[in-house]
Amino acid sequence: MSIKTYISRLCDADLQFALQSSGAVLIEGAKWCGKTSTASNASRSVLFMQDPDNSDTYLAMADTSPSLLLKGETPRLIDEWQMAPVLWDAVRFEVDKRAETGQFILTGSAVPSDNMTAHTGTGRISRILMRPMSLFESSESNGAVSLRALFDGNLEVGALSDLSIERIAFSLCRGGWPASVKLQGAPALRMARDYVEAVINFDVSRVDNVEKNPGRVRLLLQSLARNIATPASYQTIKADIEATDITISDKTISSYLNALRRIFVVEDLPAWSPSLRSKTAIRTSAKRHFVDPSIATAALRTNPEGILKDFQYFGLLFEALCTRDIRVYAETIDGDVFHYRDKSGLESDLIVRLRDGRWAAIEVKLGNKQIEVAAKNLLALENRIDEEKVGKASFLMVITGGQYAYRRKDNVLVVPIACLRD
DSSP, rough: OOOOOOOOOHHHHHHHHHHHHHSSEEEEEEETSSSSHHHHHHHHHEEEEEEETTHHHHHHHHHHHGGGGOSSSEEEEEETGGGTTHHHHHHHHHHHHHHOOOOOEESSSSSSOOOGOOOOTTTTTEEEOEEEOOTTTTTSSOOOOEEHHHHHTTTOEEEOOOOOOOHHHHHHOOOOOOOHHHHHHHHHHHHHHHHHHIIIIIIIHHTTTOOOOOHHHHHHHHHHHHHHTSSSOHHHHHHHTTTOOOOOOOHHHHHHHHHHHHSBBOBBBBBBOOOSSSOBBOOOOOOOBBBTTHHHHTTTTTHHHHHHHHHHHHHHHHHHHHHHHHHHHHHTTTTTEEEBBTTTTTTEEEEEEETSEEEEHHHHHGGGHHHHHHHHHHHHHHHHOHHHHHHSEEEEEEESSSEEEEEETSSSSEEEEGGGGO
């Protein structure tokens, strides 16, 4: 991979740090999200397991002498290692034998079953989860407001976004797929559709070698798309699918969802369970999300013009877009992302919690008219949290599709998605 054509990613620094501290690094994530490009950019030799001219030879060597495939300048990239799962244990053994850091980079767009490797790799193989590109990585966010700086107490925000609602709709439908980011117009929108078709017809069955009905997979993806950014239950999804006169069992839904998770298509947002001053019951259901919002629009066969005509659904998709970006940004500062909702209906679309315990609450509102309600909601949530046990929120923020970033008199931050970065 030529450095000149490589689009830098936020996880580049994380990869370099991991190579300095571990013998091998595993980069996992959805197909086409850029794993191979990022790993190639950091490696000195490469083994492409999917190379059509050599794949059969590589698989035969993996069965007989896997260590031969590991010879080469380091860091050595083993791309799509899960095609020959024995390579995991071979890498682990070789790392132990060499006793040096930065020896291998593994990439994989599917998680093998637990019984396919003899060792977890703990202490030898570091893991990085890579997602499609955020708006900052695709140069559509100016990055004027840093999530890291906010957590460090720099709350004086003031910036201007030039990303229009129409452009947000386009970016959302195009997705963060690196190859599509380089394109314009209709060709840029094509990749998400091709991705969904590949998932339906090939990838979801290949992950566990269990044949799945493409029609039911399509209906499941469409139901998840209709219920994106909501805590839709199995029963809701089942009823939605069966409205098409296609019967489907809970077991089938569970099996298909598990396969979609293993190929990093589905990435639900877990609930946050903080300590509360009151005894209000906390809802623990995860919110339904894809790794990229373009999967939803592609599954429903809609486009930027289509979602602009349905502003309510556009709002849910916008929340999904913000969830993707905040996940990417939080990953670089060692944070996790959740949502919050309690029995009284009080909620926060996104909770970012760092490993050191600092946290922030975020509401997502596409239009400016909803900012006031969102701010009051965040202040009510802050008041409900037991600060002695959880600590005071580092900041409260409303992410919008608007133009201006500013700090309100009540200290709630208002920030356009196109002003954010890690």
